[in-house]
Amino acid sequence: MAQKPSIPKGTRDFSPAEMARRNYIFDTIRSVFHLYGFSQIETPAMENLSTLMGKYGEEGDKLLFKILNSGDFLKGVDKQLLDSGDYVKTAPKICEKGLRYDLTVPFARFVTMHRGELNFPFKRFQIQPVWRADRPQKGRYREFYQCDADIVGSDSLINEVELIQLIDEVFRRLGIRIAIKLNNRKVLAGIAELAGAPDKIIDITVAIDKIDKIGLDNVCKELVERGLSEEAVALITPVITLDGSNSERLDKLRSLLAQSEIGLKGVRELEEVMSLTDSLGIDATLDLDVSLARGLNYYTGSIIEVKALDVEIGSISGGGRYDNLTGVFGLEGVSGVGISFGADRIYDVLNTLGLYPEGIADSVKIMFVNFGSEEALRSLGVIRELRRAGISAELYPDTAKMKKQMGRADTLHIPYVGIIGGDELAHGTVTVKDMTTGEQSELTVDEIINKLSK
Amino acid sequence: MAQKPSIPKGTRDFSPAEMARRNYIFDTIRSVFHLYGFSQIETPAMENLSTLMGKYGEEGDKLLFKILNSGDFLKGVDKQLLDSGDYVKTAPKICEKGLRYDLTVPFARFVTMHRGELNFPFKRFQIQPVWRADRPQKGRYREFYQCDADIVGSDSLINEVELIQLIDEVFRRLGIRIAIKLNNRKVLAGIAELAGAPDKIIDITVAIDKIDKIGLDNVCKELVERGLSEEAVALITPVITLDGSNSERLDKLRSLLAQSEIGLKGVRELEEVMSLTDSLGIDATLDLDVSLARGLNYYTGSIIEVKALDVEIGSISGGGRYDNLTGVFGLEGVSGVGISFGADRIYDVLNTLGLYPEGIADSVKIMFVNFGSEEALRSLGVIRELRRAGISAELYPDTAKMKKQMGRADTLHIPYVGIIGGDELAHGTVTVKDMTTGEQSELTVDEIINKLSK
Numbered sequence: 001m002a003q004k005p006s007i008p009k010g011t012r013d014f015s016p017a018e019m020a021r022r023n024y025i026f027d028t029i030r031s032v033f034h035l036y037g038f039s040q041i042e043t044p045a046m047e048n049l050s051t052l053m054g055k056y057g058e059e060g061d062k063l064l065f066k067i068l069n070s071g072d073f074l075k076g077v078d079k080q081l082l083d084s085g086d087y088v089k090t091a092p093k094i095c096e097k098g099l100r101y102d103l104t105v106p107f108a109r110f111v112t113m114h115r116g117e118l119n120f121p122f123k124r125f126q127i128q129p130v131w132r133a134d135r136p137q138k139g140r141y142r143e144f145y146q147c148d149a150d151i152v153g154s155d156s157l158i159n160e161v162e163l164i165q166l167i168d169e170v171f172r173r174l175g176i177r178i179a180i181k182l183n184n185r186k187v188l189a190g191i192a193e194l195a196g197a198p199d200k201i202i203d204i205t206v207a208i209d210k211i212d213k214i215g216l217d218n219v220c221k222e223l224v225e226r227g228l229s230e231e232a233v234a235l236i237t238p239v240i241t242l243d244g245s246n247s248e249r250l251d252k253l254r255s256l257l258a259q260s261e262i263g264l265k266g267v268r269e270l271e272e273v274m275s276l277t278d279s280l281g282i283d284a285t286l287d288l289d290v291s292l293a294r295g296l297n298y299y300t301g302s303i304i305e306v307k308a309l310d311v312e313i314g315s316i317s318g319g320g321r322y323d324n325l326t327g328v329f330g331l332e333g334v335s336g337v338g339i340s341f342g343a344d345r346i347y348d349v350l351n352t353l354g355l356y357p358e359g360i361a362d363s364v365k366i367m368f369v370n371f372g373s374e375e376a377l378r379s380l381g382v383i384r385e386l387r388r389a390g391i392s393a394e395l396y397p398d399t400a401k402m403k404k405q406m407g408r409a410d411t412l413h414i415p416y417v418g419i420i421g422g423d424e425l426a427h428g429t430v431t432v433k434d435m436t437t438g439e440q441s442e443l444t445v446d447e448i449i450n451k452l453s454k
Numbered sequence: 455m456a457q458k459p460s461i462p463k464g465t466r467d468f469s470p471a472e473m474a475r476r477n478y479i480f481d482t483i484r485s486v487f488h489l490y491g492f493s494q495i496e497t498p499a500m501e502n503l504s505t506l507m508g509k510y511g512e513e514g515d516k517l518l519f520k521i522l523n524s525g526d527f528l529k530g531v532d533k534q535l536l537d538s539g540d541y542v543k544t545a546p547k548i549c550e551k552g553l554r555y556d557l558t559v560p561f562a563r564f565v566t567m568h569r570g571e572l573n574f575p576f577k578r579f580q581i582q583p584v585w586r587a588d589r590p591q592k593g594r595y596r597e598f599y600q601c602d603a604d605i606v607g608s609d610s611l612i613n614e615v616e617l618i619q620l621i622d623e624v625f626r627r628l629g630i631r632i633a634i635k636l637n638n639r640k641v642l643a644g645i646a647e648l649a650g651a652p653d654k655i656i657d658i659t660v661a662i663d664k665i666d667k668i669g670l671d672n673v674c675k676e677l678v679e680r681g682l683s684e685e686a687v688a689l690i691t692p693v694i695t696l697d698g699s700n701s702e703r704l705d706k707l708r709s710l711l712a713q714s715e716i717g718l719k720g721v722r723e724l725e726e727v728m729s730l731t732d733s734l735g736i737d738a739t740l741d742l743d744v745s746l747a748r749g750l751n752y753y754t755g756s757i758i759e760v761k762a763l764d765v766e767i768g769s770i771s772g773g774g775r776y777d778n779l780t781g782v783f784g785l786e787g788v789s790g791v792g793i794s795f796g797a798d799r800i801y802d803v804l805n806t807l808g809l810y811p812e813g814i815a816d817s818v819k820i821m822f823v824n825f826g827s828e829e830a831l832r833s834l835g836v837i838r839e840l841r842r843a844g845i846s847a848e849l850y851p852d853t854a855k856m857k858k859q860m861g862r863a864d865t866l867h868i869p870y871v872g873i874i875g876g877d878e879l880a881h882g883t884v885t886v887k888d889m890t891t892g893e894q895s896e897l898t899v900d901e902i903i904n905k906l907s908k
Contacts, residue, residue: 394491
């Protein structure tokens with residue numbers, strides 16, 4: 001009656017080797033978050049559906065994983081509704097909870113609920129999985145981790161500068177060369193004003209966001225299709241095809257958007273963020289990119305996106321400023337700016353470029369082979385001392401064939417093997433085999449501690 | 455239209471202060487797991503319901519959180535079934551997935567699926583949340599973390615000894631004084647044989663498990679109620695009221711169970727584990743306790759339970775040996791032994807006893823106050839150098855009133871405040887205020903690094 005087990009599509013098991021690599025990424029991000037003064041929070045995997053619904057658009061609502069009410073979930077549900085087959089209307093009658101879809105909405109809910117206990121500006125980070133009922137495909141999963149850092153309760157552009165430095169530091173530590181692209185929603189609003197269509201800002205940004213993929217001609221075509229006049233398109237073309245250095249671009253933008261108050265405000269914000277960042281210095285390239293929109297009607301100021309320079313892959317980090325994070329939960333006036341690291345894509349980049357440092361696998365430092373009960377007892381005593389000295393160690397638990405025991409050390413990349421046989425029992429020593437060089441030496445416990453603590 | 459947000463009952467938000475304490479517990483457990491040669495794995499939050507159902511008894515099936523199928527979940531569901539109101543039968547028609555209920559079944563599923571890639575004995579640990587639709591009450595949540603370590607593919611009792619040492623080390627590091635209770639399912643089988651009712655082993659263990667709560671007389675009464683003869687109860691009474699030292703208890707057990715082959719095997723196993731543990735030495739008390747059953751028909755050999763000595767609370771860790779972890783998934787012959795740490799109870803114990811070490815809160819080391827743009831820029835430069843030296847630091851992002859800025863450092867227990875005003879700008883220095891003593895000193899960046907790196 002045994003079933004052949006499997007896991008839900010779009011989900012993954014992580015083996016020890018994968019965990020070691022993932023932990024390396026998470027630990028790196030976490031240390032930098034701490035270094036920059038962010039504090040960790042966690043929120044429940046399940047949120048009330050009322051918290052989640054309507055926050056991610058109609059498409060997002062469909063992609064929420066809903067949790068069936070416990071007990072008699074059918075009780076009190078209208079039979080006519082059930083029979084109607086209207087699953088969209090039925091779902092909220094039998095499900096009160098859903099799995100979190102991102103970390104931003106739960107964070108907004110958290111800030112609203114705990115506002116009395118928080119000290120603003122509140123700098124939080126959060127590293128937790130999220131779930132989306134998306135169609136799984138290469139690089140897209142139904143369960144994946146997000147690593148978010150946000151500063152809420154401060155309008156200062158210094159926060160943007162700090163986040164840019166933080167991004168730079170994370171990728172410097174990971175060894176990934178990056179370009180940070182910067183834009184400002186107010187500049188996009190200025191462009192819409194320039195086109196004489198301030199209400200068409202979404203249409204315009206969606207179109208110009210595609211310029212890298214489809215080219216200028218097709219963007220212009222799309223702008224016309226979306227209702228802009230040929231004249232308007234001609235007016236904004238110079239804006240979306242800016243070139244030169246960042247300061248040249250800023251100068252051109254300033255003159256092109258001279259008539260738009262909001263556009264000029266965006267230019268000033270960009271200028272301040274870029275000039276502060278420049279004077280502090282970062283390793284990454286910082287590029288002003290007015291085509292950057294991140295497809296979201298969510299940001300109200302700065303928009304940030306990070307691209308890996310040496311691998312063809314989507315953005316590996318991104319974020320921006322939002323004016324009213326918690327308004328939907330009844331708490332007005334909480335603005336903030338945040339970024340999110342895409343752990344799965346960073347994992348892929350590190351794999352592609354072979355950038356994992358040596359020794360991140362979490363194997364033990366030394367495995368003792370097992371010749372029998374007397375030798376095992378002595379080995380356990382030595383292992384106890386090694387562990388007290390902070391050296392990870394283990395005994396092969398069974399008296400299996402030597403080939404099998406050594407094979408384990410080999411397969412698991414355990415760097416040293418400890419051998420206690422008759423001679424070592426008599427001498428009170430351990431023969432230590434270096435699995436890389438094959439060298440063997442008979443050592444006292446103190447000598448092993450010295451050797452392996454290095 | 456703003457809603458007042460809340461979270462599902464039985465779930466929790468964790469604030470930065472709580473996270474710091476929880477991370478201290480998880481980090482401690484994780485380091486000891488590594489020290490003992492366990493490797494981390496992770497499995498998805500969602501498992502197929504077919505993996506989970508039937509593994510936790512009828513009651514467990516009810517407590518599984520089920521996830522509504524995405525899309526048109528009503529399609530193809532029999533209308534008669536829907537109208538019948540039979541929610542137990544309806545649930546599996548509209549839900550294919552559930553949230554994991556513990557880490558053991560997903561681990562068994564993992565071992566079965568990945569057996570070709572694993573090197574046995576396989577020593578894995580796993581620290582992840584689990585979900586149960588239990589009625590929430592004090593200390594019982596619907597989402598909570600489990601921290602499990604298991605060794606599978608080895609019958610050696612050395613594994614038990616290692617786990618006992620590991621438990622001892624975790625609680626030694628946490629500063630919690632504990633007693634480790636040890637029993638063996640084979641001894642329980644021997645007791646059932648002694649009572650002439652080998653098929654009643656579950657009834658007997660359930661009854662004698664209560665001896666601490668209800669006393670010997672009531673246990674005897676219950677045994678009779680559960681179908682044992684007065685004679686049988688008289689025969690096993692000396693077994694369940696053993697006293698004296700562990701070795702005295704073992705001697706008595708050996709003579710009382712002299713006629714039971716399996717009972718004697720259990721005694722020999724207990725003896726080996728206890729004598730090995732004794733010769734290696736642990737800090738905890740190790741107690742043979744034949745009343746220990748952990749209410750489970752799951753273990754086949756050793757049974758382990760950990761009690762805190764200085765707080766009245768249920769067991770804070772426990773585990774045991776099972777003969778056939780993966781049989782239900784079609785992989786026979788994989789035995790193992792494992793333990794699980796209850797993070798929430800450990801959290802409560804540490805809180806009750808006030809055992810958290812100083813300085814685990816993750817506040818920054820130094821916050822710079824913000825007097826304006828020139829001072830802020832210089833501060834950011836200094837902060838950059840401090841962070842490069844591994845010192846966590848931040849700038850108050852806004853030029854708020856000094857009282858508000860200093861208040862933040864106070865509330866968040868930030869130990870130092872850096873001040874750069876006109877004088878410091880002129881001297882190229884920083885005035886550093888020690889928030890504990892109130893002392894101020896004007897320092898160079900190198901001097902700050904020296905001071906704060908200590």
